[in-house]
Amino acid sequence: MKHVHVAVGVIENADGDILISQRAQSQHQGGFWEFPGGKVEDGENVVVALVRELQEELNLHVGHATPMLKVAHNYSDKSVLLDVWHVTEFSGKIQGNEGQPWRWVARPDLINYTFPPANGPILEAVLSLPSRSTARTSDPSA
Numbered sequence: 341m342k343h344v345h346v347a348v349g350v351i352e353n354a355d356g357d358i359l360i361s362q363r364a365q366s367q368h369q370g371g372f373w374e375f376p377g378g379k380v381e382d383g384e385n386v387v388v389a390l391v392r393e394l395q396e397e398l399n400l401h402v403g404h405a406t407p408m409l410k411v412a413h414n415y416s417d418k419s420v421l422l423d424v425w426h427v428t429e430f431s432g433k434i435q436g437n438e439g440q441p442w443r444w445v446a447r448p449d450l451i452n453y454t455f456p457p458a459n460g461p462i463l464e465a466v467l468s469l470p471s472r473s474t475a476r477t478s479d480p481s482a
């Protein structure tokens with residue numbers, strides 16, 4: 341069985357929205373929406389891989405990332421270790437460098453998208469992140 345270590349970014353903007361992109365049909369788990377990222381190369385540091393993958397896929401430069409969770413999942417053809425990082429500071433003009441659709445989604449709306457079977461725990465963690473925008477806009481004195 342093939343084992344892959346994957347660096348995954350839960351990218352959150354100042355409104356508290358989350359960036360998701362859609363995997364190409366030709367890829368493993370094609371057609372599903374995902375949190376952007378990709379395979380950690382042999383001997384590569386996971387944060388270095390995260391920074392590299394988000395630059396390659398989205399032209400996004402990571403400014404700050406903190407570890408969120410790790411999810412191990414066995415697909416029928418390979419096993420993955422999703423190493424998930426919360427990216428809260430970034431720069432660059434985001435674009436789908438591989439032609440992949442991408443969008444910012446308000447947290448509660450993530451349930452309307454279909455993610456790969458491994459992603460359940462990630463969705464749960466994202467939905468329970470403290471809300472950035474609500475904290476700001478619900479302050480009556482603001």
Ligand SMILES: Nc1nc2c([nH]c(=O)n2[C@H]2C[C@H](O)[C@@H](COP(=O)(O)OP(=O)(O)OP(=O)(O)O)O2)c(=O)[nH]1
Pocket residue numbers: 344346347348367368369373374375376377378379393420422456457458459
């Ligand atoms: N990036 C990402 N990968 C995920 C998620 N959920 C999930 O099961 N995966 C799986 C699908 C793939 O088997 C693996 C990620 O590999 P990848 O195809 O993105 O790797 P890569 O960007 O280096 O792309 P490639 O050049 O090998 O095509 O992890 C997710 O939310 N985000």
Ligand SMILES: [Mg+2]
Pocket residue numbers: 376377378379393397
């Ligand atoms: Mg990828």
